[in-house]
Amino acid sequence: MSHKQGLILVNLGTPESPTPAGVKAFLRPFLSDRRVVDLTPWLWRPLLELLILPRRSPRVARNYAPIWTPDGSPLLAIGRRQQAGVKARLLQANLDWPVCLAMTYGEPSLAAAWQQLKAQGVEEVCLLPLYPQYSSTTMAPVLDAWGRVMGAEKNVPALHLVRDYHLAPGYIAALANRVRHHWHQQGQGDCLLISFHGIPVRYATEGDPYPAQCQATAHALAQELGLTEGQWRLSFQSRFGKEPWLEPYTDETLVQLPGMGVRRLDVICPGFAADCLETLEEIAEEGKAAFLAAGGESYRYIPALNDQPDHLDLLVTLAAQALGSGKPFAS
Ligand SMILES: C=CC1=C(C)c2cc3[nH]c(cc4nc(cc5[nH]c(cc1n2)c(C)c5CCC(=O)O)C(CCC(=O)O)=C4C)c(C)c3C=C
């Protein structure tokens, strides 16, 4: 009953430096995970080592460089602020749970997070992956990694897992607040593009509910904002490799929209709990250049929920609900 509880916020992982070596060290374990790339290892491993890593690492390092912050990669810097904000809110609610930040790939590791909780006597853990939409490529690897960490443990703690929160009322409300705030400051564009990270179509065919959850989030957000059909669109970004990924593709959509009468575009990426390479570089920079070059007039990227107060409230609510003390938090 009165087991000491603790919380781990988990995100994907990110390079330790915006250098080819730093990017390679991050990409190697990430792209070696068969949940992410499910090709046969004897085919994929040599391809990865000899072709993909040597070619991709220097190019991607150049993309990280301009978005790098004094506190490191944006994903990590924002993650630290999320961790501190959640901790502060829990203390306000008289909940003295240790709160850790961990990455599925690289540092800070899930193993280190568990050692910290264990040292503080935690016997009941809430794992909160910062992925609103479930995917076999993101959420499931968190559970795989947790299983490996627990492999060394004689006294395995109770586990509460937030599997997804793609329709949590506090999530949709926080997204809508972000859009309304942006409209208030900068005016409303002709269309709101709701862009999610893609996955291979085949993964969805084989059972990954990710695209359905993205659709559900996008519809709920559009409804919350009172947008009619034609005022919003959904697309999938960050394609990797040769096989078909979820469509419509964000990069193709961006160059088609001006020809369809969309001159002023707002873009939001609700699948990213923290801004990162895929939003700050691919969407806010590359996407903007593509849209303007295709005849668009104005392009505005709406930042991720990051460490906004209503987002931190949501994370606390999700954790409290998972740990069975959801009462004090309305959302
Ligand atoms: C190779 C296949 C990939 C799948 C499947 C995939 C799914 C997926 N990824 C995210 C979130 C993030 N991805 C990020 C970077 C990133 N993703 C891939 C590949 C796949 N992602 C690569 C190769 C990279 C690294 C950058 C690059 O080389 O282009 C990040 C950002 C990390 C950062 O440091 O900023 C996030 C976050 C989701 C949500 C998802 C499936 C739903």
Ligand SMILES: [Fe+2]
């Ligand atoms: Fe990705």
Ligand SMILES: [Fe+2]
């Ligand atoms: Fe990318």
